[in-house]
Amino acid sequence: MDVLRAMSERGLVFQMTDEDSIRRLLDEERLVFYVGFDATAPSLHLGHMVPLMAASWLQKAGHKPLILVGGATALVGDPSGRSTERTVETKETVDSWAGGISAQLPRFLRFGRGSSDAELLNNADWLGRLGYLDFIRDIGRHFSVNRMLTADSVRLRLEKGLSFLEFNYMPLQAYDYLHLYRSRECTLQIGGADQWGNIVAGIELVRRTEGREVYGMTCPLVTSSNGEKMSKSMPGGAVWLDPAMTTPYDYYQFWMNVDDRDAISFLKLYTFLPLDGIEEYEGLRGEETRRAKSRLAWEATAIAHGPAEADKARDAARALFGGDGGGASVPTGTASLESLEKGSLSYTDLFVSSGLCPSRTEVRRLARQNGLTAGGAPVANPDAAVDPSSVRDGSLLLRVGKKKHCRIVFE
Secondary structure: OOHHHHHHHOOOOOEEOOHHHHHHHHHHOOOEEEEEEEOOOOOOEHHHHHHHHHHHHHHHOOOEEEEEEEOOHHHHOOOOOOOOOOOOOOHHHHHHHHHHHHHHHHHOOOEOOOOOOEEEEEOHHHHOOOOHHHHHHHOHHHOOHHHHHOOHHHHHHHOOOOOHHHHOHHHHHHHHHHHHHHHHOOOEEEEEHHHHHHHHHHHHHHHHHHOOOOEEEEEOOOEOOOOOEOOOOOOOOOOEOOOOOOOHHHHHHHHHOOOHHHHHHHHHHHOOOOHHHHHHHOOOOHHHHHHHHHHHHHHHHHHHHOHHHHHHHHHHHHHHHOOOOOOOOOOEEEEOHHHHHHOOOEHHHHHHHOOOOOOHHHHHHHHHOOOEEEOOEEOOOOOOEOOHHHOEOOEEEEEEOOOEEEEEEEO
């Protein structure tokens, strides 16, 4: 398996430090590589998926992944790709987030004690033991401030202000690479395209301290055809990998509603379908494109949440769009049956309490734009009392636009 070619053909490779050497190492020996994720939220999100998929392909080719959860670097904050400094979180919060992220990783990689099984690490285990004076004497002396100022992660922030705390991030991440080279013989780091400067800094630190060559590879920062970046800052809100934050049904629906123009490229990036299996969808146009998006939604949901949850999400979506409002996997909320019968419960109450809308003002705005339905009927006056005759079998299906649904059960 020419894994580098396969990854490139799927769009998973953006930049490499030495393509010929990386290709030779991947072809000739079992490579140890690492991918890092800072614990800056309780869960990973879609922005992390491409490096995870790249790691999965490398593991399938027999190489060993080291998955690094940044419990220490998250306390500092990476300035890469940000216009403002991250909120400083407590150590207890970061530790909790690191634990949540760690629990999600086995869905994407095989962990164990085999030669190519993934190993889970937390850089708090070694960065937390570093003495500051020892670090700046032994490690800091290898970094040129002038060189650091040319890195995009630093340069783009200078005008708006870069704190000394953030300025330390690059040497700390570089030390991660040095530590993993020394302790695990790691010779390749993978990250998003915004991590290029940090990766190169780690490579140079290993070269200066150990006299050895190590390598780096970045994955693209994916942007959809309508200009939305696949990240935590997506206009519709982040799509999380934790099912408690984004349900498997909502995860499935996200993929069903991607732009038609993205269906093929997303099948290559976010699924393990062979390329010759994806070719059959490339000529589809118009309504037929839904077949490609249905396959994308099922495959991506099966990877993140398992085939059983993907089946449930698909069945729920078919029932909903088939018109009967069925499907046990549709997000569900409850409301007071007594309030319904008394006429004291409004549609606005339901849309806010269900979480479909963040505020009563947003409910009214969407109603003016014909963006709300209840029981299949448009909601023109959201402040009106819920019509009991629209409730069937003790429940009412709410919908915001085409993508967001919630079934309200009256108790």
